Amino acid sequence: MDFTISEELGSVQQLAQQILADFTGVDQLGIIEQQQERIDGKLWHALAEAGLLGLDIEESMGGTDMGFYSLAMLCEEVGRTVAPVPVIPVLVSTAGTLRRFASPAQKEQWLPGIANGSSLLSxxxxxxxxxxxxxxxxxxxxxxxxxxxxxxxxxxxxxxxxxxxxxxxxxxxxxxxxxxxxxxxxxxxxxxxxxxxxxxxxxxxxxxxxxxxxxxxxxxxALEAMEWAHQATRTALCAMAVGVCDKMMRITGQYTSEREQFGRAIATFQAVSHRVADCYIDVECLRLVTQQAASRLDQGRPAREAVAIAKIWCGDVTHRVSQASQHCHGGTGVDRDYPLHRFCLLARQIELSAGSSALLTAQLGQDICAAYT
Amino acid sequence: MNIELTTEQKALQLEVREYMKTIMTPELLQEMKIPEYKEGGGPEFRKQYARMGADGWIGLSWSKELGGREMTHVEQYIFTDEVVRSGFAYPFLTTEAVTPVIAANANDKVRDEVVGGVRDGKVVIAIGYSEPNAGTDLASLTTKAERDGDDWIINGQKMWTSLANFADYVWLAARTDPDASKKHKGLTMFLVPTTLEGFSHTPVHTLGVRTNATYFSDIRLPDKYRVGEINGGWKLITGQLNIERLSLFTHGQVDSLYQGVCEWAAATPSPAGGKLIEQSWVQHNLARVKSGLEVVKLICWKQAWSMDQGALDMADASVAKVYGSEFFVELYRLLLEVMGQAGAIATDSPGAVLKGKLEFRWRVGSILTFGGGANEVQRDIIAMAGLWMPRTR
CATH class of the missing domain: 2.40.110.10 (Butyryl-CoA Dehydrogenase, subunit A, domain 2)
Known part of the structure; x- marks a missing residue:
């Protein structure tokens, strides 16, 4: 058992953070939001240049082949910066599936273009x-x-x-x-x-x-391919949710430490700080179940149960952290000139994508029943 | 990143699981039906505890110098998890929390006496921290120790001193400087042999198990039983509390309850036809338990792993405490709901499900959210240490 982020993975994470930070200033996000299709082409190109679009693509197809776990980490960083790039549909759901299930000729046709950013498949x-x-x-x-x-x-x-x-x-x-x-x-x-x-x-x-x-x-x-795509997409959504929720919670921790009412920072009220502390606990729980699901997929081990559990937590945690963050911000949280709203919107989107907590809880319950009867 | 036990770790898990089956003798199970001995202390408990010592299972993570095996914290956790799963009333606070502190801070004579005794499975230590007026605000405790020549004279009362009715020592926090500038700076730690004149206890019957009020009346204690520096006790207490929190919420104990309820529900007919486990509301509760349990497992693994890497993060230790305690209580409820009315039938009454284990665990579990550091204080710590938020007031 080893929770270490290897040096290799650590450098991928750092590289992703640097590039994403350069492209996700509030003004820049606002500009992309005016576009019809919300993709930052320059950022996508920069990620390609850095080899980050090919993390889960073979080297012979132009990728860097760092494995699924590194791709999940990229998704987390994209969540943390609410960057307008389609990493999950293109890199996880599509390229990841093609890599594992397409013929050599099909891979040759599509994967190099995805890795170098010249063609986009969804x-x-x-x-x-x-x-x-x-x-x-x-x-x-x-x-x-x-x-x-x-x-x-x-x-x-x-x-x-x-x-x-x-x-x-x-x-x-x-x-x-x-x-x-x-x-x-x-x-x-x-x-x-x-x-x-x-x-x-x-x-x-x-x-x-x-x-x-x-x-x-x-x-x-085909069945195997779609089961993989389903699990990988869910896990990538969970990873993105970790980034989104971790950042929302930190924004809220900072805001409540600065915002004063009744002559003191509102974070000095236990009723406020405990709500943020609960977010911290939630995010840690989501991080752990997501790491487990991602590492199982990374190693090609059975992941159905681990993924279901991660997505159940994902739905619950995105909802709770988002609501707590908005609440602790008061009106500022809903103001579109303040960055928090983007995180809240993305959180809800992730929650509703690829299966809700209620649905997955029911499915997990059926699996448990099947295992015991 | 590889979140799975290694082959060797799985082998250790199995070895301990099999070994503990030999510890839980029919005689011990019989003895544990006596309320007085439910949490240990009976002759058969003493016998099996000593056997674990003789077989080298106590103090796995201690240094070889102390007679330990220098196992990693992950291995130590695997051991703890399996021992708790077995139901043996192993005195973890003695072996994992207090003894390492004594080993590091006591004088040579007492170290040999106490640490050696624990390693051999012959010594149990009760914790004497809380008082009637010092709970969460532990530093306000008033039990006092006054110097008299080479001895200390101890007077005061402790509360919730579990195991004190059969323990060999009380690990006692006492005030040695009533005028200290800050109240936590005037505390010193002592080991008080329970055989000394002036020590007494009375039972306190809780919702779950028996605990004790303990009384210290003009006890004359030789200075060799002082542990650590005079007025330097606070550091020893807080260091120990972090480790204590780690052995409170292990995965195995609740995982076995969950599995037991799954098996029971799969074998029990539902009035709606089929088995109970085929009912959607039962599946819902079991799934919620399962997804929460998975996090218990991961938190425990991560904490043990972190301790092997170096220091345990303060916020993470508090996350484990709050999450573990609140989820355990939730888990008891979700599983009891599956049993319905039968969930309320107590151990040894006809019709008790799973020998009434859950009914009993829920009773014991009601102390979890405030025991070992109230969750409000833990949340304060999380906000400060994890998110750099200002201290609340």
Whole structure:
């Protein structure tokens, strides 16, 4: 058992912190928020230059191959700075899945471009009332040289600039994982503004023809791919939540130490300081379960239970820390000229993505039942 | 980053688990049914405690010089976790918290007498900190020790002195300078043999176990039983409290309750048909317990690991105390809810679920949030040490 952040990982973290700090000043965040698609292209490019987009991509594909844990750490730092870069959909859900499940030719085609920042691929894992990409409602029908896919995916990030979108559909008998070209005939993208402020898209597919070259996996391998993508995406969201919540709590600790009412800093009231102390406990709990899930995925060990537990904590902690932070700030917390609101919005977005605490608690309970009967 | 026990650590875990089965003899289980002996102190307890000493299981993390095995804190934690899981009333505060402090600070003669006795499983030490008017504000204690030639004369009363009814010594905090500029600067630590004239105790029956009020009436104590410097006691107390908090909330003890309830619910029919564990509300409670338990495990591992790396972070120690104590209480409730009315049936009454263990643990658990440092004080520490917030007032 070893909780050490290795020197290698430590330097990745430091590098990420330096670059992200340079691009996430309040003014700069405000400028990107005015854009239609909320991606800071310059920051994305800088991350690519530093080798940070290829943390979980093989060296032969242009990556640095530092492993999943390092990618989770990058997600945490992005959360800590609320940086407008799509690290989870592009690097975790898509590149991570391609790396593990795509053919050598497919990897050759897409991974080097992701690693060097020249091409962006996204993933569409969720449907209405369904966060599980291993059980999609979208349908796939085998056709000459590929599949025709129909159905609806929701809240797709970065769909506007993605060259391909990774998604799953079912033939009724088996699962199909495919890369869909958003410009293909039958694809309709409808903007969906979500809590974080990002403009995502509803992705409608009407008999969209996907050539065999863009079919990543079918059957058992497709199932394995979507289970991995689901777990990895959840874990990355938890890591991002650690960064978001840790920073929110520290902003709140500092604000309450400076803000005076009744002639004294409000942090000197136990009612206030204890609320922040509770955030500290929550963040530590979330950090530990997230580290466990990420290290299991990093080592390729079974992670279903560890990931479920991490995401349950993630939903609860993002909610509690966000509400406590806003409350302790009074009106300042909701003022859009003050930085806290971005963290609160992202926290809620993370909470609702890829499965809520309530859903995962129910699923964990079913797993426990199955293990004992 | 690798959050899993190594093969060797898992082997140690299994070794201790198997060994403790030989300690929990039928005779001991019988003896523990007597309320007086529930938390140890009976002849069979003494016998098995001494056996653990003879078999070399006491003081794993102590130096070889003291007769220990110099095991890492992680290994020590694995041992602690399994011993607590077994249900043996192992005196952790004696072996893990107080004895290392005595070893580092007592004079040679007393060190040999006490540390040697603990290592052999022959000595139990009770903690004499709290008083009727000194609880969370421990530094305001008034039990006094006055110098008289080569001896000290001790007068006062302690409260919640658990194990004092059978302990060999009381680890006593007493005031030696009533005029100190700050009240925590006038305290000194002593080891008081319970055989001395002037020592007495009366039982205090709590919701859970028996504890004691202890009385110190003109006790004449040789100076060799003073531990550490005169008026230097506070440092020894606070150093010990941090370690004490570590042995309070181990994973195994509650994990075994959780597993027991899962097995029980899987075997028990539900009036709605099927087994109880198939009910969604039961699954909900079990899942909540499981996700909380996982954090208990991780906090314990991280703390033990941190101690092997060097110092334990002050805020982290308080996080463990607050989280552990509040979650344990929550866990008891969530598991008792699964049992419903039967959860209220006490040990040895017909129909008691899991021998009434949970009913009893809940009773004992009600002291956790204030024992070993009230959670309010812990939260103050977290805000100051973890977030650099100003002291509250």
């Amino acid at each position: 993933a569409a894992l969720e449907e209405y009332n369904n966060d599980d990409p291993a059980k999609p409602a979208c349908s796939a029908t085998a056709m000459e040289g590929g599949y025709a896919i129909s159905g609806t995916k929701i809240c797709v990030s970065s769909a506007g600039s993605a060259k391909r979108i990774l998604l799953s559909a079912t033939t009724g008998d088996e699962l199909v994982v495919a890369l869909v070209d958003p410009l293909a005939a039958g694809v309709t993208l409808t903007p969906q503004v979500v809590t974080s402020g990002e403009t995502c898209h509803e992705l409608q597919l009407e008999n969209v023809q996907v050539p065999g070259d863009d079919i990543i996996a079918t059957g058992g391998k």
